[in-house]
Amino acid sequence: MEDLVWDIKNNLSEAPEQFEELLEEAKSLLYSSCKSFTKLSVLMHLFNLKAANGLSNKCFTELLILIKDMLPAHNQLPNSTYEAKKTLCKLGMHYEKINACPNDCILYRNEFSNLEQCPECGKSRWKLCANGVKEKYGIPEKVLWYLPPIPRIVSILKSMA
Template sequence: LSTVLRLMNLKAKYGWSYKSFIELLELLKLMLPKDNTLPDRHYEAKKVLYPMGLQYKKIHACPNDCILYRKEFESLRKCPRCGLSRYKVKDDGRSSDEDVVDKGPPAKVLWYLPIIPRFKRLFANATDAMNLTWHADNRKCDGMLRHPVDSPQWKKIDGLFPHFGSEARNLRLGLASDGMNPFGNLSTNHSSWSVLLSIYNLSPWLCMKRKYVILCMMIAGPKQSGNDIDVYL
């Protein structure tokens, strides 16, 4: 498990392609003793990591960001607000925006990465669990604004929800989002939006560390959501 996890971290860190990663797995498997259990396919490696809570969910979305196809909209084939098809319509010159397709690739997808399992893993680590209560146990209290906990907004939330504010381990999260082009310079018109969470319970020198910034959603393009991003939140 630890070997597969480190290999997957290296793949993500250095942007290895699937083909190069598979060839590396095959080479390592040949170098190890005959009865080793190292996976030799990327899919098999992901299956090893699945119990750790690193799974994701694909949720179909309206191309105009009207709705997510979940809960009461899960069985629909077109958007009840704008009427666009849930699935991609072939552009053969005869199709129109009013055409509806019953199956096929979705017109737009939200990739949701569950956050609760990752929070549980943080608290399962003794060092991280101690860091998550830094704002209550170790910060300097001198009346200066040194941390978000010193802000009027933090204190107002504690006043409105005293049961929540009385427990130092309850997480205070900051949300940020920005567009990115996953295709580099190959397609300047494509814009996918990542949604990130930062944990304000941590000390100022830790809360923006890569380890503690959590990717919770990726909103597929090709166009930006703009103010309609509220649908995904």
């Protein structure tokens, strides 16, 4: 885990305080008597599970709360998906959120960016209220987190130099 932190040090040279926080979390044990896991390593494992199994943010938050309750008191595991994402965002992993059809037909980008429903299956792009009407501010039914490969490749090449 520390290798990962040192590899991204070059990307965070303009934000040294952020790097220091990340380094602390890479060294911070999950709980005082834990010798196998740090806060950062556990979050990386859990986010891999989230992505591999398509867990929603709500389900992931409930999982974090359950695991936190199982661990000894004063553990470092975050209480919510939001807090966990804040920690991982310090890694400098930039992402793009793209709305997607709930049935995985299309991504709402390029020529589909302004559509309200999927042209393939007719499903609404937005979560609907109980009465079947779109919410005022339109919350997307499904969101894809796209991690562009170019910044990651640049980061890898910088760390090799």
